[in-house]
Amino acid sequence: MTLRSRLALRFGAMITACLALLGGLAYHEFVTEPAQRKALGIPELPETFWGEYAEVFFYGMIPLVLAAGWWIIRRVIDPIALLAQSIERIQAENLPYSVPRTGGGDELDRLTDSFNALTARLAGSFGQIREFTLHASHELKTPLTIMRFQLETKLDEGKNLSPEEVEWLECELHEVQRLSKIVDSLTLLTKADAGLMKLEQKPLALGDLVRECFEDAQILAEPQEVQVTLAGCDAAQVLGDGDRLRQLLLNLTDNAVKYNRPGGAVSLALRSRDGQAEIEVTNTGEGVPAELQPRVFERFIRGTEARSRAIEGSGLGLSICRWIVQAHGGTIQMTSQVGQSTTVLVRLPLAPAH
Amino acid sequence: MHVLIVDDDRRTAGFISKALKQEGCATEVLHDGDEALDAILAVPFDAVVLDIMLAGRDGLSVVRQLRAKGNHTPVLLLSARGEVNERVEGLNAGADDYLPKPFALAELLARVRILGRRGGETKHAVLRLADLVLDTSARTAQRGGRKIELTTREFRLLEYLMRSAGRVCTRMMIFEQVWEYHFDPGSNLVDVYVRKLRDKIDEGFERKLFHSVRGEGYVMKDSP
Incomplete structure (x- = not known):
């Protein structure tokens, strides 16, 4: 049944109910009441016919119209609100997403169907893009390998080369390596999008990883005379992939050192709080302007500082961090005060206690 | 071969x-x-x-x-x-x-x-290279009779390089073996660690045991 006919039917039912009630009230006013008055000997009130009619109409109609209107509106609005809620839940990550049908066989079901078909088509397109990126990065690797071999071979036969030629070749080689890293990161993220990356789920003492990372960070920070401190290291057991969590910690601390001022400070902390492990990495770098903060975890978003100071990076490091954190069921966020400090806070669920 | x-x-x-x-x-x-x-x-x-x-x-x-x-x-x-x-x-x-x-x-x-060269390797507990002695069970290192203080990571790095003495170890191999990182860490961590370790081991000694091989990596050997 269509929504239109359903509404028409309900409206008809409402009108009928109203008329019935009106009839009842009119009967009471014009027939029953005068009869009672006559029987009890009460004199007729000096009321006009129209006055009586208005009374009936007033008492009967107002609540009825309100109730019926509310009922009809709810019947129409509720399924639409449900539909809207389902649509809001859709992300690129959970496509194709099927919004449940109401099952009334009406326009709303038709809308749901066309919407579901749309998300299916979108999912198909996203899939094609992923497939394309995956193939492209795979296909890029063989020519990159060969380019690298050629440059290395040329450099190895270096005796007949002028210093300018050697410098040029080394520069080329460096760019090839950089390109390779970008292709690697891109492959990883594309695979992660497609759900092809399988992570281990082993119980891990996060404290050990943080202490290891602290030791590495101190060494990394030495050339820039950046002071690294471990501001606390609670015992925290998580379920996860050791390799990936090490990668996350190293990435965050390496960033904290790279984007710091000479003589600055980096602070590392692990806290166990409300069933979550909190890892906090703070540095005293230039910071990230407020308008860029929500976007730093997106792909190829790099801060103005990274560009102006020509700090080398792929623009994918923080995206990989976010993927690692999300794959462990956690959250990551960055807060920064320009010119003062930047803090990255990672929250990971603790392993359930035995 | x-x-x-x-x-x-x-x-x-x-x-x-x-x-x-x-x-x-x-x-x-x-x-x-x-x-x-x-x-x-x-x-x-x-x-x-x-x-x-x-x-x-x-x-x-x-x-x-x-x-x-x-x-x-x-x-x-x-x-x-x-x-x-x-x-x-x-x-x-x-x-x-x-x-x-x-x-x-x-x-x-x-x-x-x-x-x-695989296969002939034996896991000795005490490794020697010239006058450098590394005891992997007691976790001590000495050179010329003098004790050298090492952090856990430095110790593991030295053990790996000494076990591969005479062979070039690339940064990637060191990362895999010492850090157990199987991803490209995109930092110069290995170089900084080797430099520090080299300072601790070779400084003040005539015979240098650490050698870097340009474009390849590092090798420990008792020769110039």
């Missing part, structure tokens, strides 16, 4: 073969998985460089078949995919080492050299 190279990309195989020949290896090149399996079973090679993507049988299946038939020729797997999962899969299949593409030729040469 007799090395078989199996890669369906002819130019890649050609480059690897050329580089290994310059190292003094005898090389053979094949492009097909089934042919490779037959060749390894027929001829004793010292090492095999095997790409996973091949015409016919793929690299992983070649290794599985070899090991199932009791053949223990050292195998270095190459792959254009380069994921941790794939590395684990390759090593589980019976490969001895795994290298993701694109890699440096020096990286490949260093790994093939080590593959060729």
